[in-house]
Amino acid sequence: MRSWSSRCGRVEVAEAGSCGLMKVFEKFFGDRGGGAAVEFALVGVTYCFMLLGAIEGGCFYLRVTVLDLATEQAARAIMINQGANNAGTFTAAPTTATAFAALIQSDSFGVLSLANIAVAVQMAGPVTGTSRAAGTGFQAIPPVASPAGTYQYLPGSCTIDYTTTTTGSSTTYALTSSSGCTAGTCATSRFALLPTQGEVSGGTETSSTSGSTVTDTYTGATFSCSAGQDIVVQAQYTDTSIAALVSYLFGPVTSTVAFQVEPATT
Amino acid sequence: MSGCAARLARARGGSAAVEFAILAPVLLLVGLASFEYSAAVRAQHDIGRVARYVADILQNQSSVSAAQLQDYFVAGQYMYASGGVDGTLAISAASVKFTNVNSAGNATTFSYCTGWDASSAATTPAYTAMPAAALVNASDLTDSYDNDSTIIVEASATYTPPFIPSFYGAVSRSFTFTAIARVRPRNVLQIATNPSPGFSSC
Secondary structure: OOEEOOOOOOEEHHHHHHHOHHHHHHHHHHOOOOHHHHHHHHHHHHHHHHHHHHHHHHHHHHHHHHHHHHHHHHHHHHHOOEEEOOOOOEEEOOOOHHHHHHHHHHOOOOOOOHHHEEEEEEEOOOOOOOOOOOOOOHHHOOOOOOOOOEEOOOOOEEEEEEEEEEEOOEEEEEEEEEEOOOOOOOOHHHHHHHHHHOOEEOOEEEEEEEOOEEEEEEEEEEEEOOOOOEEEEEEEEOOOOOOHHHHHHHOOEEEEEEEEOOOOOO | OHHHHHHHHHOOOOHHHHHHHHHHHHHHHHHHHHHHHHHHHHHHHHHHHHHHHHHHHHHOOOEEOHHHHHHHHHHHHHHHHOOOOOOOEEEEEEEEEEEEEOOOOOEEEEEEOOOEEEEOOOOOOOEEEOOOOOOOOHHHHHOOOOOOEEEEEEEEEEEOOOOHHHHHOOOOOOEEEEEEEEEOOOOOOOOEEOOOOOOOOO
16 A cells, blocks of 8 residues: 655555645655656647647548549549449549549549549530630639539530541541531531541441442431630548548648540540 | 746646647648648649540641630539639630651751640639740650640639648738649640631631
8 A cells, every 4th residue: 555754654545534635735746656647647648649630631631642643544534434443443433523522533543432522524615616615614614622523524426417428538527517507506517627636426328429429418417516615623522531631621622634536536 | 037937847737738838839730731731732622633634625626716714614514613722713725736846756946836824713713825835844755756646625714722821910921832734635636716806816
């Protein structure tokens, strides 16, 4: 049993009460034993918070990097009209917010959870003719500050009949008729871009040869005019793990990619 | 007084508190620096993305107008601002063509007609003619052949660390991040500039 000296003389702990309450305090604060334990109790909590904070800080920047990468990958799927996730699985270009968020998640190495990903995909005004009118590009897209399932990318297409005339290595394209091609979706004037951008696919082909000239007639082909569209995608990740404190300090992680849709391949 | 001073110098109590007072600012700085460093690395990463994507957009064009360049600058701003960093973004770009081969097979001269600078925090950047040869290094010539063509995009931004200035008050701790991206034009040998104010047509 511990004992110490006081004005009451040398006493046993069990007898402390006999000298009054003040004496108990005096003995308590006079005691030098267990100092390390008391100090650890004070410092340990702080230390644990700092250690966890360092780990969480690392996780935070991992999510930042992964979100950047995954958003680029998902944006690229729209850009080239097809995608492949990190597992090498080919996917179609996403046409809904849900599909876009799912593509980001599948590219995130399992770091991001789907429920916490908010996305915005916004398209500038359609391209009409062979060049873009002023003010209809990226400037026409309002800052995508609050991604919440916004999805304004609508790949435009319409049905056309056309012919190609090939002589030697030279090919010319001619539009015969069109259906559903409007200035707001797919202006027929964009057909002039076909030799370099090849935005047409499918259709029933009929071929005829006259001398060295081959004429192919395509009926019911799909004319796609999403190429050249200005698009801004933004993905935001809100943390709900124990890193919430770090998220509180730094806010949700946001990643933005601005790009133009590439010409389709034929 | 001398008694008090002597007693203070002799006193051994509270040494842990004194040591902590000396070390705490250092520890705090190291802790904050780790966050500062990560944030700065991300800002630099973002600048690299801006340069790459603006170059990607440019390479698909055959010619560009001032309005289009404004658009591409805005696109760069969207990307840079989302990282939570601010500062003035500047983008310079040129579509450069190398010509006049020497006996070693290397190009000796280059030409460009689409050089421009854009630097503004506003959504409508003010463009100036690009300083001659600002983006082309001497080594580009020796590494190039006749009719080689490249688009050079340089993005830079001033970056101010979030924590440090609060310690130093008015003393500026800003520095500049720069990234350069190069691509080849896809449709034409050299991207032309549509005649418009502030640009020399090509």
